[in-house]
Amino acid sequence: MKGLPIFDLVIIVIYLIGMILVGIYFSRNNKNSDQFTKASGLIPGWAIGLSIYATFLSSNTFLGVPGKAFGSNWNAFVFSLSMPLAAWVASKYFVPFYRSTGEISAYTHLEHRFGAWARTYAVVCFLLTQLARMGSIFFGIALSLQALTGYSMQMIMVVMGVCIIIYTVLGGIEAVIWTEVVQAVVKTFGALLILYLIITNMPGGVSKVIEIGKSADKFSLGSFSPDFISSSFWVVLLYGFFINLNNFGMDQNYVQRYHTASSSKAASRSIWLCVWLYVPASLMFFVIGSALYAYYEVNPDLIASIKHQVAVERLPLNASVTEITDLEKTLQPADYGDKIMPHFMVTKIPAGLVGLIVSAILSAAMSTISSGMNSSATVFTVDIYKRYFKPDITEKQNLSLLHIATVGFGLLGMGAGIAMIGVKSILDVWWELSGIFAAGMLGLFLLGIASRQTKNHEAFIATMIGIVVIIWMTFSAHLPAQYEFLRNPLHKNMIIVIGTLSIFLVGVLLTKLKNRNLKSADGNMPV
Template sequence: MNLSLIDLIVFLAYVVGIISFGASFYFKKRVSIDYITGGGRLPAWALGMSIFATYVSSISFLALPGIAYQSNWNGFVFSLSIPFAAFIAVRYFVPLYRKLQSPSAYAYLENRFGLWARVYASTCYLLTQLARMGAIMYLLALPMNALFGWSIPLIIVATGLGVVIYAMLGGIEAVVWTDVVQGILLILGALTCFILIVWEMPGGCLQIYEIAQEQNKLSLGSFSLDWSQNTFWVILVYGLFINLQNFGVDQSYIQRYLGAKTASEAKKLTWLGSLLYVPVSLLFFMIGTALFAFYQQFPENLPLELQTIENADKVFPYFIVSTLPKGLTGLMIAAIFAAGMSTISTSINSSATVILEDHVKKYLFPNLPKASDFKVLYVSSFMMGIGSILIGLAFNGVSSALDAWWALASIFSGGILGLFLLGVLTQSKSNIPAIIGVILGLLLIAWISLEELFITYGLPVLELHKNLAIVLGTMTVFFVGFVLGWMVNRMKSF
């Protein structure tokens, strides 16, 4: 299929406009702290919208309707865990980082366990962000290639370079304000699509509901205690730990806490960004269910190649291209790209901050003049962007590599969260218990995440769902570190 000239103009105008808008912040007079946190002057509502836009990557925009179309609303349970994580963040994490007043999320770990913890956590964060950005660009390119025949490498390179330009030049202010625009576009675009699907159904919402009920499309999953399956409880616990990781140790979230004018504003933005995602993710699941009902009613409107389970993610983009009016189609394609661009720009900016604060100024060039901060931030942003493009290109046509990268990302992030909780919830300052806890936690995460590799070599495996890797790994880091720390303290007391 081909985009009409009108749609192509709308799409290109949006992309050029958002890049130009973001890059315009380069011309503001700033110091490095403005580039990193906005100087603590950004409004809470804008920062909250930025957190929301970061949540909704292009993966969410395409995958959530695809999940609902293919199966049911089991994936929505992840969103239900967000309010619990947000409550913990507002109660503990936001005050902690506001009090610390360091641009880096990982300065806290150095205060608790020493420089090794800071270097370990920040390095893992950078590796995770590279994997995340590359995966997002690749997964964004797949449906665009399937629908329009656009070159996958070209989409990856063009998307990556476009985001690099404004994220590198504009800093956190460019990221936040472009996120605001893109977040609004995401919401309006999704609402428009849902309304149009309902409009096309002869029986409207009632007919969609009846078809969904008949096919068990509204189920939140099994409530059994089988921890090897995607049950309600597995997704809920997994979602809680992933969101605790986001709020507690993700540099991009911490920068937004510090970007607010006051601690009270920081708490408000956390609630806004997190709670806004819940109804919007519900809207994406409703779109997927509505699409299922629509193509049940009009099966002749869906090509045979898209009627297979493995192509469920492509049904929503196909509906956009084949059904929406001209002009609106181009805007919706722009919304899909906006979802990816907002997440990538956030990762680029936060990664550049980590490189400057946790590596360059900490031990590479500890006496770096303040005037050189910007040079490091610009170069770091550019290098992270280029690195993510190369990883995205490496994913092309190698699906097993994608699974391996996400398994490694789980290993990296699980260790950081466990170490952070050990620091917050215990009093021990001994390094050895923390190091042993991290090593054992990472080994357990690897054991669960790389199950196929273990099976290949005839090694024993745990019959658990992979989503539980970060849960059990984090708990291992915490409990091992806690028990060994308690033992060390008892030995010192004798």
């Protein structure tokens, strides 16, 4: 079993205790639900921006992006390039809209537009998205810490989850935001430190990384041909725009932060601060992945232990040595990309610095999970419990329910992470699940905002058609060979694009047909 030096363990313990103390500090302010969910609208815009940046810079970025760059190229970086356009739309239209409604939930207005079903559908999609997000992040952090400590992934998730639950329940959204401000600095510094250590351990330095990267086409952004079947530049750009539009425009994680700002202008500025920080930061993680690829190309003997670990994990416990060896020979960089960063940390980062790096990875995970727990609890309380079970809930009961729901979603997130153990790529899993769950609610939301004449009937039919499209695109790949002609021909990242457009365009079309029929009927009426 790999054990961390005492000094590194002390650093990690101090960090975890520090996060809990932050929750205890802010608990003195959490006397009502408004403070727990909105922080009474007193958070400065720059802190909200750093908080949103920290939420984006999760362990999926910290571990998944370098693993993706190691196994393929910089194609996934196009996701980050789509952020400015989505941020412009959100800051110009969505932020003023939410601030004007005053509703803490991002989904309350859907009931005003289309009825209770629309609100409930969006809430279910959001909660499923959050469970997928929290699960992938729990899994990512456990994957890294298992390599460093030797402890089981399940145990790591439980210990980390308990710490996050404590400070999130005690401190509310204020504790979430201010801990994320600290975590944004910690994780950025940690990434810079990792990149420095890779380059200093690399014979030939930066020039050798560039040389190997160019020869292996590691810096490619993907094909620029109009190809929507593979992960081309355009597929990732479209996926990124729609996902980021969903993030900035109707994800409760972000919408709730807009209400903590003192003004709409401060809330809009927080979005742009996140973008200007995240785009170069995400580029740095792709550079880390390419640098790791070059490092292990120069030191190919170090890959053997990683391949062996992956082969053992994929085969049954009673697999023979021959079976393990045969599988090792077939493994490609994409098969073990997520294990590269933890392996480098175990073997090359000096004692004393490992604790700092682990704290950075922990902060990358904790910021997004705590945010997801708080927003999920808020949505559950406002949009489900108060809406359907107890509309006249008292303030004391409301705050207690928020606490209980926060704990509940934290436990569900841990369960989702445990269920993901063994997946091939953290980033791929998160992108696929988020695209599936977000497509429906984004399409419905855009229909409600852009098509003011669309009513309940047209929206319901459009959503049902959109759900059928999403289900088909998601599961048709598993159809038997004789039904191959019914399979989805597009790349899986196009699910959110086609699903969103299906709901929006069908809703607009049905509205136009209804209006045309009404005009025709009015024209035939006797005067």
